[in-house]
Amino acid sequence: MSFEYLYNLQVQEFVQQLYATNLLVSQNPAQLYRSHVQLPLPQQPGSSQETAPAPVPPPAPAALEPVEEEANEEPIFRGEKNSSKNGVYPVLVYDIPGSERCYVFQHHKKTARGDSLIYRCSGCRHQNQKFTSVLVTDDIFHKDPCRLNHNCIPLDRYKDKAERxxxxxxxxxxxxxxxxxxxxxxHYSAAAKKILNMPWRKEERQKVLEKFSRNSYEDRRRSFARASSVHRRKVEMENVPEDLRKLPWGEDFLQVQTRDMHIYFSTDMACENGLSALIGDGVHKLNPVNTPNRMDKGQLYVIHGVVSGGIEVGLFEPNIVSQSL
Structure with missing residues (x-):
């Protein structure tokens, strides 16, 4: 067998290119297919006119589409704004998942950031005088309220709703x-009706109403009585509010005012009914002896008015200290 073709320059060039091709295939086949160059085949001795057909390269593999990994979204801890007792800042109520209890957070102070506030756990404050704080933006807690260092028992959610x-x-x-x-x-009945009109589930409304009516009316009455007495004005002998001096249509109602006596009546009504005289009669003790707020001095008078036709009508019953008006 003759090895003279090994000394042929074309054969040596072919071998070098074949080695380079194999190296590229082993490292990055896709790059080879994109920039493939047909290499000339060596000619056998005695066959200088015949050439072998160039090999057809296989199709390049399709590039894999990158897989987008889903971003891990952080959980949002959203509270519910409810009315506070003083009415200045609302409280934030966080319902414990899978439970009928909740944590109530009340406003503590502002922060340097205008959109964030510091709230503190109301239960920790009232039960153990402990300061458990959390940063809040609008109604969103920056941390899980259930994972704070609480030192209190969570509140009954339905009872808290009734209080709110x-x-x-x-x-x-x-x-x-x-x-x-x-x-x-x-006022008490209006609050109960408000619970029935709340946009809650029927079962939830019933439970809140049950918590609302569980305490006696007397316990609730004090709260409504204090609220309604805010605008209640006091009438003193020397100080009568201006709007109480007159009737709704502008007529004077307070006719006589001294340090010891006030006389109120409508002049138009007295004229229409022919009022001709006022008679004080019927002296009685002010209060029974066993009454705690008993007044030792004073009488109870019944003031009668004589109107048209000589008819005597009881008008009012004043308490006076002296019989002489």
Missing amino acids: VIYESCQEIKQDKKAHRTPTQR
């Missing part, structure tokens, strides 16, 4: 200047 309805009702009563004219029982 009472706080909200009392604040509305304080803003109404005529609320003191409404009986306290009516």
Whole structure:
């Protein structure tokens, strides 16, 4: 067998290119297919006119699409704004997942950041005088409220909702200047009706109403009575509010005012009914002896008015210290 072709320059060039090709294939086949160059085949001795066909390269593999990894979204701890007792800043109530209890956070102070506030756990403050704080933006907690270092027992969610309805009702009563004219029982009934109209589930409304009515009316009455007495004015012998001196249509109602006596009546009504005389009669003891707030001095008079036709009508019953008016 003759090895003279090994000394052929074309054969040596072919071998070098074949070695380079194999090296590229082993390192990055895709790059080779993109920039493939056909290499000339060596000619066998005696066959200078015949050439072998160039090999057809296989198709380049399709590039894999990059897989986008889903970003891990941080959980959002959102609270519910409710009315506070003083009505200045709302409280944030966080319901414990899978439970009927909650944590209530009240406003503590502002921060250097205008959009963030510091809230503290109301239960830790009232139960153990402990300061448990968390940063809040609007109604979103910056940390999981359940993972804070609490030192309190979570509150009953439905009982807290009932208390918040009472706080909200009392604040509305304080803003109404005529609320003191409404009986306290009516304020109590209005708060119960508000619970029934809340946009809650039917079962939730029933549980909140049960917590609201569990305490006696007397316990709730004090809260509504204090709220309605905000605009209640005191009438003293030497100081009568201007609007109480007159009737709604502008007529004078306070006719006589001294340090010891006030006389109120409508002149138009007296003239229409022919009032001709006022008679004080019927001296009685002011209070029974067993009454705690008993007055030792004074009489109870019944003032009668004589109108048209000589008819005597009882007008009012004043308490006086002396019989001489």
